[in-house]
Amino acid sequence: MYTNFSLTPAVPALSGAMLPQMGMPGVEEEFLGSKIDVEYMDYVHPHWRQYRAPQAFQHLLLGMVYAVILFMGMLGNLLVLITFFTTKSLRTPSNLFVANLAIFDTLMMSKLPVFVMNSIVEGQLFGKIGCDLYGLVGSYSGMGAAITNSAIAFDRYRTIAFPLDGRLGMKAAVGLVIGTWLWATPFSLLPFFEVWSRFAPEGYLTTCSFDYMTEGPSTRYFTLTIFVWAYCIPLLLIALFYSRILSHVREHEKMLREQAKRMNVKSLSQGDEKSAEIRIAKVAISIVFLFICGWTPYALVALIGGFGERSLMTPTFSMFPAIACKTVACIDPWIYAINHPRFRAEIQKKVPWLCFFGEEKSSKASDTKSEASDVKSETA
Numbered sequence: 001m002y003t004n005f006s007l008t009p010a011v012p013a014l015s016g017a018m019l020p021q022m023g024m025p026g027v028e029e030e031f032l033g034s035k036i037d038v039e040y041m042d043y044v045h046p047h048w049r050q051y052r053a054p055q056a057f058q059h060l061l062l063g064m065v066y067a068v069i070l071f072m073g074m075l076g077n078l079l080v081l082i083t084f085f086t087t088k089s090l091r092t093p094s095n096l097f098v099a100n101l102a103i104f105d106t107l108m109m110s111k112l113p114v115f116v117m118n119s120i121v122e123g124q125l126f127g128k129i130g131c132d133l134y135g136l137v138g139s140y141s142g143m144g145a146a147i148t149n150s151a152i153a154f155d156r157y158r159t160i161a162f163p164l165d166g167r168l169g170m171k172a173a174v175g176l177v178i179g180t181w182l183w184a185t186p187f188s189l190l191p192f193f194e195v196w197s198r199f200a201p202e203g204y205l206t207t208c209s210f211d212y213m214t215e216g217p218s219t220r221y222f223t224l225t226i227f228v229w230a231y232c233i234p235l236l237l238i239a240l241f242y243s244r245i246l247s248h249v250r251e252h253e254k255m256l257r258e259q260a261k262r263m264n265v266k267s268l269s270q271g272d273e274k275s276a277e278i279r280i281a282k283v284a285i286s287i288v289f290l291f292i293c294g295w296t297p298y299a300l301v302a303l304i305g306g307f308g309e310r311s312l313m314t315p316t317f318s319m320f321p322a323i324a325c326k327t328v329a330c331i332d333p334w335i336y337a338i339n340h341p342r343f344r345a346e347i348q349k350k351v352p353w354l355c356f357f358g359e360e361k362s363s364k365a366s367d368t369k370s371e372a373s374d375v376k377s378e379t380a
Contacts, residue, residue: 032205032315035123043128043200045213051315054204058316059119062204065323066112073109073330077102080337083346090342093173094155098336100177101148105329107141112326118206131208135199136192138209142295142325143184145332146234149291151176152336153241161248187226197222203318209298212305223306231299238288286335294328297321 033041033049080102084090111134117125124131155173158166168176191197191210197219200211212223298321304313337343 033123035121036201036205037127040124040128043131043198043211044205045200045211047213047310047313048202048205048315053122054315059122059204059206062319062323063116063119066115066326069323069326069330070109070112073105073326073333076330076333076338077106077109079347079351080333080343081106083337083343083350086350087346090346093168093170094152094159095337095343096170096173096177097148097152097155100180101145101152101336102333104141104145104148104180105332107137108145108326108329111137111141115206119204123205124201124208131201132192132199135208135210136188139188139191140181140184141329142298143187143230144180145329146230146291146295147183148177148180149287150234150237150241151180153238153245153287157241157245157248160245187229191222203315203322205315207319207322209322210302212302213310220306223302227299227302231295235288235291235295238291242283242288290328290331290335294325297324 030052031049032051032053033044034053036044081099084095084099084102114125114130114134118130126133154176155168158168187210189195191199198211199208200213201207202209202213210222210226211219213219301313301318301321304310338347
C-alpha cells in the first residue's frame, strides 16, 4: 500500500551516494540500510540510505545517554506508581492523573532496551513487527502523556478556581483517564495496521516513528493531522488552563488587598500564601517549557520531512527528537509527583536510603503547609 515511490526520482540525485550500496563490494556496510533485511528495505526511505552508517562511538554515546535516561526515568516513574498504589491517602482524583502520566512515561522508557539491541545490530533486530510495536508504544506513550498533561492542568484549574464545588470526583477522573487512552488510540492504530500512514525506521534506522517521508498527499495530510492532534491541541489546553489559574490567583490576591485596605490592616493573606502567584507561575512555565522542549523537535522533524528541506535532516539530527521526548518522560515524575511534599514524604518512608529527597522534617513541614491550602497542595 505504501510502496516507496521516491526510488525512481531519487536515483539521479543520490546515485553517487547510493552507488556503494548497489554493487561495489566491500563497502556496503558503510551506508545506512546495508544491514536491513532486503524484504524490509521498502520501509526505509531512500533519503536515509544516502548517508554513511554511524560510527561505533556514536552508537556507544547514544547508548550511554539512553542508559542514564532509562535508569532515572524508570526509577522516578516506578517510585510514583508504587507509592500511589500502596498509599491509600494518595489515591485521590488529582493524583490519579499523575499516576496515569507515570504509566505513559514508563511505556516510553520500556522502548529503550529495544533501542540498545537495535544499535548493536545497527538495524531492526525484530524486523517489521519489532518496528511496528516500537512505533505503537511510542505513539501511545507520546500522545497519551501530552493529553494527560492537559488533564492535569484542567484538574488543577478546577481545584484552584472552584475549591468548594469544582473538584473532580473519582468517577470523573477515571473517565478522563480512559479518555486519554482513547485520545491516543486512533493515530496509534491507524499507522500500525497501515490504514493511514505506517511506522518506518528513521535516523540511524534503530528507532521507528510514523512515516513522514514518503511522498504524496496522504503522508502530508497525516503529518498535519497528527501535528494538530498530538502537539497543538494539548499545548493550547495546557497554556489555557494554567493562564486561567494564574489569572484567578491574581484576582484573588487583588481582592484580599482591597479588603485589607478597607479594614485598615496590612494584609489578609497568610505569610506563606503571598508567594502563591509566583509558585503557580513557576509550575506553569516549567510544564509548558518541558512540553515545548520535549515535543517541538519531533514536530519540526515531521514537518521538515513532509514539507521542508530534507537536506537538513541528517540521521544524527533526526535522533535528537527521540532523546528530547524520552528526557521529558524521565523528568515528568520529578516535576509532578516527587516534588510534591506528600509523595516525597511517602517515598522517603518506603526507601529511606534515597537521600536526595531531603530531610524528613522538611518534608513533614511542607506536607503540613500543603494541607493548609488547596493552592499549595495542588501546586507543590
